[in-house]
Amino acid sequence: MAQLFHRGANNIAKASMVLVIILGGLVFFAYTQISRSSYLTNRYLEKQQPVQFSHKHHVGDDGIDCRYCHTSVETAASAGIPPTQTCMNCHNQLWADTPYLEPVRASYRDNEPILWERVHDLPGYAYFNHSIHVAKGVGCSTCHGQIDEMPAVYQENTLQMEWCLACHKNPEAFIRPKSEIYNMDWRDSDLTADERKSLGEEYRLRSRELLTSCSTCHR
């Protein structure tokens, strides 16, 4: 009776054992990369808005403070999207005729809000509050990046839970003085470790246990 399998089948069997381990390792590595990729997180993805609004121009060139438009950032969960009236404070005088701004004028005329595209979209089960982060010394650019250099705003960070926890586990590494919250050029290296520690005490940051407790963010 002829052999069922060729002699080489033994080598294939042996090689398959090694291959399974290598392939498994590769799949695992691919998983760790793909699950954090911008393909899944929308990180660095520039959203096209109904009006070609440039943060780079308004913040970077004109030097308008964040709070001029995002008025509730210090007092409420949401930083607030400005009403068209805020735009028209300036634009009823400046560039009042440019076709670019026709959607803004139309919105103002018809009393219909502009439908901005949301860039930072946290899932509904995550409770997030801007005011507490500002109050405890987390600056805008820590999470949002250098908005003053973004013509179209994109998501600077992954917004994944591990990213949130990186700070919640060790908030001292990311805080800054109250006066620097809206400073787009602030670097974390602007303070020494000791200065951060005393700053953390000044802010009376809660314990790591509380900051990483489930119900702090999932209520």
Next chain:
Amino acid sequence: MQDVNDIVRKIDPPMVEGDHDYGTVTDKISDITLKKRTPFGWFIGFAIAFLTAQLLLLTTLYLVTTGVGVFANNQPVAWAFPIINFVWWIGIGHAGTLISAILLLLNQKWRTSINRFAEAMTLFAVACAGLFPILHTGRPWLAYWLLPYPNTMGMWPQFRSPLMWDVFAVSTYATVSLLFWYVGLIPDIATLRDRAKNKFFRYIYGLLSWGWRGSARHWHRYEIAYLLLAGLSTPLVLSVHSIVSLDFSVAQLPGWHATIFPPYFVAGAIFAGFAMVLILTIPLRVWYNMKDLITDRHLIYMGKVMLATGLIVCYGYAMEAFFAWYSAAEYEVYMMYNRMFEGPYWWSYWLLILCNGISIQFLWFKRFRESPFWLFVISVVVSVGMWLERFVIIVTSLQRDFLPSSWGMYAPTIFDWTMYIGTIGFFFALIFLFVRFLPVISIFEVRTLLPQAKVEHHGDDDHGHSHGGGGVVQS
């Protein structure tokens, strides 16, 4: 001379009865898979089991499209059917590991003709058990969250929770059981490969036997691997159900928080497992005419194991009641009183005592021990009893919370039942497939039990298989 032999036979009856030699044993077992026409009864049995298994499929479908509300688990009885059934199935699995590992290490030769399908039973029982933790959340596609892996949530499972230990205990158990079963099968699959006429099956068995040629080197490695796996499985017999019991005893709930739980659960698991092995063995040896390989002696031994482990379990029941009284803790005393007499589920406790405590007392008597019929009946009763045990422990402890305002009742929904019955169908469907496609009894190990194996023997062994196993060295 004849008289002496008769006496020896009486004291130590042979493990293999009838006039068997290497060839006939091999023929007999492999013919079930290869030559004999599939008995009509097999189709009937498989069809019933397979259709029952569809209940599991349909319930799962309904569960994932609707949500966990289809089950009756709710406060205060938040743990109910899923964990009852999980523990029941896991327990059943234990006999297989005990038979294959501990009895091997203890050199109990009678394990040889029952270990193969006891191991298969273990695997299938663990498969059924594993379904419950995965499905009871209603979102089985997220079951991988149970595992520690570097996820984007920056989260690890709660390593301080016994439920987490369960994940490791059960998955280790499943892996080692599968390996043990499969490694033991390899020489027999090679026999099937060599004997199969059908080209397709020859190819499949050929793939599964990994190029086994029965050389001395193969046997040498096989023996070492098998012994190592037996050593690995042995602690698992004790650890898996101990950890399952910690799911309860780590909690501070009256009725759960008892130190006796681990040994008591392990004994219960082996008890339930042997009951299931008997339920499977008794019809199998009749239908496939294998009374010469699975002798009455095997059944008697298993009956004795059942009696011994059953008595340990009864000791556990007695101690539970004693601890409650001796603790003088108001809540413990009340829980036990509620469980036994006053509560709405008092009947389940006494039914449990009847099934697990009273029924096994018959095994003291030779008449019942030696009757396959009674052994079968007692095994079925014990299986019901072991299910009731988990029901009593879980439901009666939870249903009276500490505050009377939180008291509640539990009644399973139809879907709790269909899911449970579905897994029973699934289990038997797998058993039927196993009986049809793989050797139900370890061919080469049974050969070592034959008188021939005791003699140095040259030559005529079929298909290149040598008389390996059991410490017989190839000459």
